Amino acid sequence: MADLYALDFDGVLCDSCGESSLSAVKAGKLRWPDLFTAMDSATEEWIVAQMYTVRPVVETGYELLLLVRLLLEIRVPSTRTSSVAEGLTVDAILESWMKIKPVVMEEWGERNRDELIEFFGKVRDEWLETDFTTWIGANRFYPGVPEALKFASSTIYIVTTKQGRFADALLRELAGVTIPPERIYGLGTGSVYVQD
Structure with missing residues (x-):
């Protein structure tokens, strides 16, 4: 019997922090347009850069949306509506995200996790x-990963906390690999347990 491997996607196979951070900024602009009008290009660049640091605290993608708003409140005091933003640092987010998130x-009236995910x-x-080209270009596979997936003699499963359709698109377009959909376990498939 051949070996079977279940591989985590983000941060293991694919560096998707750029895309997920930019998607979160786009989502923030749509979700809270009045707040995000205060964001100039320098602030946006700062937020995206900080997202690389705070990314490890994220369990599910919707949290990226919360983090970009929190970073905006840290950087632009006039946007503050949360009690935690004043004096908050990126290091403090890393240490206390699970306490800060609820x-x-x-305070922002975002009580429906599933609505934020959707x-x-x-x-x-x-x-x-x-803009498929720009979306794909904001991601990258780590060196050697596409080749390892293409030539694997074992059965490969992908496990991700993002919706499986995004992992599938990246695997096909960037890595040149097709993993059958029944072997991609992503958010919303009912197959991945995500701690809340």
């Missing part, structure tokens, strides 16, 4: 559909 969700997915879908 506070900001409550909204963030729709923003990604729209970017993928309207």
Whole structure:
């Protein structure tokens, strides 16, 4: 019997932090347009750069949306509506995200996790559909990963907390690999347990 491998996607096979951060900024602009009008290009660049640092605290993609808003509140005091932003640092986010997240969700009136997941997915879908080349280009596979997947003699499964359709598109377009859909376990498939 051949070996079977279940591989995590983001941060293991694919560096998708650029795409997910830019998608979160796009989503923030749509979700909270009044707040995000205060964001100039330098602030946006700062937020995207900080997302590379805070990315490890994210369990599910919708949290990226919350993080870009929190980073905006840190950087632009006039946008603050949460009690935690004043004096908050990126290091403090890393240390305390699980305590901060429910506070900001409550204070921002974002009580429906599933709605945020769906909204963030729709923003990604729209970017993928309207500017596929730029969306794909904001991602990259780590060196050697596409070749390893192409020539694997074992059965490969992909496990991801993002919607499987995004992992599938990246595997096909960037890595040149097709993994059967029944072997991609992503958010919304009912097959991946995501801790809340």
